[in-house]
Amino acid sequence: MRKSETRQRQRPTADTRRATAGAVSHRVHWLDRLRAWGRHHRQEAGISLGKLLRQPFASMMTLLVIAIALALPALLYVVLNNVSQLSGEVGQSTRISVYLKDSVEEAEGESLAFELSRDATWHDVRYISKEQALKEFQALSGLKDVLAGLDENPLPAAIVLEPGRQLGPLEAQQQLSKLQALPEVEQAELDLQWVQRLHAILDIAKRVVVALSGLFGVAVLLVVGNTIRLAIESRREEIVVIKLVGGTDAYVRRPFLYTGLWFGLYGGLLAWGLVSMALFWLEQPVTALGSLYQSSFALAGLDAEATLILISGAVLLGILGAWLAVGRHLTAIQPT
Numbered sequence: 001m002r003k004s005e006t007r008q009r010q011r012p013t014a015d016t017r018r019a020t021a022g023a024v025s026h027r028v029h030w031l032d033r034l035r036a037w038g039r040h041h042r043q044e045a046g047i048s049l050g051k052l053l054r055q056p057f058a059s060m061m062t063l064l065v066i067a068i069a070l071a072l073p074a075l076l077y078v079v080l081n082n083v084s085q086l087s088g089e090v091g092q093s094t095r096i097s098v099y100l101k102d103s104v105e106e107a108e109g110e111s112l113a114f115e116l117s118r119d120a121t122w123h124d125v126r127y128i129s130k131e132q133a134l135k136e137f138q139a140l141s142g143l144k145d146v147l148a149g150l151d152e153n154p155l156p157a158a159i160v161l162e163p164g165r166q167l168g169p170l171e172a173q174q175q176l177s178k179l180q181a182l183p184e185v186e187q188a189e190l191d192l193q194w195v196q197r198l199h200a201i202l203d204i205a206k207r208v209v210v211a212l213s214g215l216f217g218v219a220v221l222l223v224v225g226n227t228i229r230l231a232i233e234s235r236r237e238e239i240v241v242i243k244l245v246g247g248t249d250a251y252v253r254r255p256f257l258y259t260g261l262w263f264g265l266y267g268g269l270l271a272w273g274l275v276s277m278a279l280f281w282l283e284q285p286v287t288a289l290g291s292l293y294q295s296s297f298a299l300a301g302l303d304a305e306a307t308l309i310l311i312s313g314a315v316l317l318g319i320l321g322a323w324l325a326v327g328r329h330l331t332a333i334q335p336t
Contacts, residue, residue: 066267123164224321264318
């Protein structure tokens with residue numbers, strides 16, 4: 001009896017086993033971890049935005065610097081886009097004149113003009129007979145009496161072609177060679193040198209815009225990076241405490257990345273507003289100038305695609321600037 005009681009006393013109970021087993025590990029479901037990750041991101045995004053709003057003057061100064069740095073290349077892009085549009089209208093008015101051989105009858109010339117009009121390249125194709133060409137020349141030159149005394153009309157029939165869009169130098173040369181090869185054509189003329197100069201100027205302007213965009217993008221990185229550096233220095237003791245209790249670099253980096261995101265987002269929106277204000281200020285005088293030249297040209301602002309590129313690019317620059325600043329200065333802060 002005493003032996004059985006001794007065995008019962010020595011046999012550990014389930015509660016005793018649990019008590020002596022130590023800490024019990026639990027497996028956290030990946031959905032719970034994902035919810036916690038998303039919850040922490042929302043909290044850090046809100047906290048970062050709140051800190052910017054609690055310092056309106058300093059935040060607005062930084063945002064203005066970022067907005068101006070982004071607005072300048074955006075405004076240059078808008079100007080270049082409008083110049084390209086205007087040059088497209090001028091390029092469309094650049095006509096190719098095709099002079100027909102004397103042996104070509106009027107019916108043949110009209111038939112050739114009809115065939116050329118079926119090509120989508122040409123917006124307008126007009127056949128000018130010999131008699132019509134002579135009348136137009138008399139009206140423009142003022143030599144009506146002199147030309148009336150001629151025994152024979154010296155002017156050839158012609159076909160005038162106006163492109164429906166701006167033709168590049170290579171495409172214009174190809175079209176000119178194609179027209180020159182027609183058996184009815186005596187000569188085809190186009191001022192290719194003028195077209196080449198126009199495209200060379202536009203190509204230089206595009207390269208200038210790209211170069212300035214890169215320089216101002218670097219400026220945005222530096223502004224955001226310096227702002228994040230100051231924020232890191234002001235929270236140095238907090239970062240040390242977080243690392244002491246086991247906080248990872250990703251955990252410490254997260255609020256600063258959201259700060260860069262907010263700077264980029266609101267800087268991009270403010271840059272879009274500055275560009276829109278500048279275009280609104282210039283719209284009336286530009287329209288008035290165009291009306292003096294009987295042109296319906298109007299300033300075109302940033303379209304939806306360009307606006308999306310501007311704002312998304314600003315956000316990426318803000319995040320990248322914050323990432324570079326945090327990566328450089330965070331490693332120097334270690335608990336001792």
